[in-house]
Amino acid sequence: MRVQNGGPNVQVEEAVLFPFDDQCMPFRYRLQVGLVPGTNPYRGHERVLETGPSGSADHLGIAFYGTVIRVDGQFRMWYRAQGDDNGVVGYRMAYAVSDDGINWEKPSLGLTSFNSSTDNNLVALDSEYRSEMNAILVLHDPEDPDLDRRFKLINEVSPFFNIAAFSPDGLRWTMSPHNPILKHNTVEPGGIMKFDGAYYLTGQGGNVGSKRALVTYMSYDFEQWTDGVAVGLRRDRPPYRQLPGPHAGEQVHLGASLWNRGNVILGVYGQWHGESNDRAFLSMDLGLVVSNDGLHYAEPVPDFPIISAYEINPNAGGGMVPMPCLEQGQGFENVGDETFIYYAPWRDNPHDGFVCVARWPRDRLGYAQVVPDPSPDLLTPDDTHSMFWARHIDVPIDQTDPHMVSCSIQLDNPGCHLFVNADGLSEQAELLVEILDQQFRPVPGYAGSDSIPLTESGLRQMVTWRSGPRLAGLDQPIRIKVTWTGSRQDACLFAVYLSETEQHDDN
The missing domain is CATH 2.60.120.260 (Galactose-binding domain-like)
Known part of the structure; x- marks a missing residue:
């Protein structure tokens, strides 16, 4: 139909x-x-993945600047792991699996050496940037006739240098020979999907004369991407209060993570609330957007926090608690009678970090x-x-x-x-x-x-x-x-x- x-x-x-x-x-x-709303102020955020023990690949911190997808009934997560590998501290691509989307395990993959051992959950990535994984957007593309490209990856080394990689199984990755994928533009990516035979990459950036906005690049082969962007959502204009400085005011953080439902695309974006140009006073909830063409997005209820950042930073006693901020990830699943959306705190906390899930009765988002x-x-x-x-x-x-x-x-x-x-x-x-x-x-x-x-x-x-x-x-x-x-x-x-x-x- x-x-x-x-x-x-x-x-x-x-x-x-x-x-x-x-x-x-x-x-x-x-x-x-x-x-x-997918969160309840009288209940804490539901954590599903946390940092590992000392010496592990993610012992310094984890962030869900990554992806959850279900393949053949198994939930698979790719996330950003921070660890110290014989004195080299960096962000690497780690892997976890689950049968129900709630209880996760970090399998020993035996693919990558870390602290002189391959007993870890790091994937294999033949790249000099394997310790600079600032975004891990994975797409499962079972219709690709090339078996070695059934899994596709976008990684942000920096906003000015984004790279693509391909894998037959999501564990062993080969870099695209055409990197970087954006030759004349920039992006901090936040979402990826395949829609109507084309690939769509959302994020913030694009040099469009605004503060952080949702922009979209398109490609038909995952390697040659448009130079120009479609501006899908802006929040840095009236009726919002205008404040000077790149970090001040209402903005869209990291574009939107994307859930392609066939005739409609649901997206979750970062609601950047900049009270001043000092990011120490920034807070960030997550909002819901809808699109029917993959380029233009609208909020069904403007400014509504579908996932609130309330008390995402635990207070262990003493000292100031940072302003609460969330980051979306590329993770949506309908599981039986429930809908899951994955997210995490945005700010880096030394020796900390975790991934959370928000749950609704199936498709009861609005x-x-x-x-x-x-x-x-x-x-x-x-x-x-x-x-x-x-x-x-x-x-x-x-x-x-x-x-x-x-x-x-x-x-x-x-x-x-x-x-x-x-x-x-x-x-x-x-x-x-x-x-x-x-x-x-x-x-x-x-x-x-x-x-x-x-x-x-x-x-x-x-x-x-x-x-x-x-x-x-x-x-x-x-x-x-x-x-x-x-x-x-x-x-x-x-x-x-x-x-x-x-x-x-x-x-």
């Missing part, structure tokens, strides 16, 4: 329609969208809900065009039920199924799903009168009509309409899935 949301005409087996993606779900009536009545009734709503004004003045139109309508979707195969991720459903709070044609007219057999209302909450509730759950005979583009019905109308919609199969991919 193809979701006609303004991005490339990408064919997907399952489309995920998030209500906060206003390109895939552009029409809404009496509904508001919100995001769900929601749509009915705009509530003002309470108490004497309060006026923020929405100046709200139907609630009918309580105070004579409004010459009637209300209808709250609803959302998708963009056009072209089905390629018969027999698709629809699923809804929603909460708060009951006999008094229902969701009704119907199919419209491109001109917003109900399709016979799939109209609201044919739909069986959803009354039970769940992460993937199948939609059915009187004729059954399959969508058949739909050769023309369709739209999906979700309506809030019932006496309460207090359901929350998190996602709609249009799938060519009944089963979902666990990614």
